[in-house]
Amino acid sequence: MKRTKCCNNCERGTPMHLTRDILCKYHGVVTPDYCCFKYKGSADTAADRQNSYKCIHCEYFLVELDSPDQDFGKCKLFSAREYDGNKRNACSKFSRKMLIEVS
Structure with missing residues (x-):
């Protein structure tokens, strides 16, 4: 397609x-x-690009503020347990986190 x-x-x-x-x-x-x-398209499909993202790159991943490691948090949509966002691949509801720079 x-x-x-x-x-x-x-x-x-x-x-x-x-x-x-x-x-x-x-x-x-x-x-x-x-x-x-x-317009600039990519050679790989959206599914291939999505596989390279981790949970920590998603807007629904909530980082725990009191945790000594900045990668630990939980998913706002699915999870009640804390986990390392850099180790888990992005799910089907992945939405890229918007970066806002303050000058």
Whole structure:
């Protein structure tokens, strides 16, 4: 199955989880089906990219503040037990954590 060229699967776009829009590096906020001349697709599929992510990269992973190790926490969706987020692969509900830099 061939994937269509759109901002939903572009490497330069970051999903905005509240509105399902895409934050484009060049054009700002766009709809997921928008496509521009700066589109950059990847050779591997979304499933292959997802396998390289760990639980600690997910927005649903909650880090325990009182833990001496910063990798320990629990999943907001599935788990009640604490575990090491760097050792567990991302699940099917994986959503990349948004990084916000404060200057």
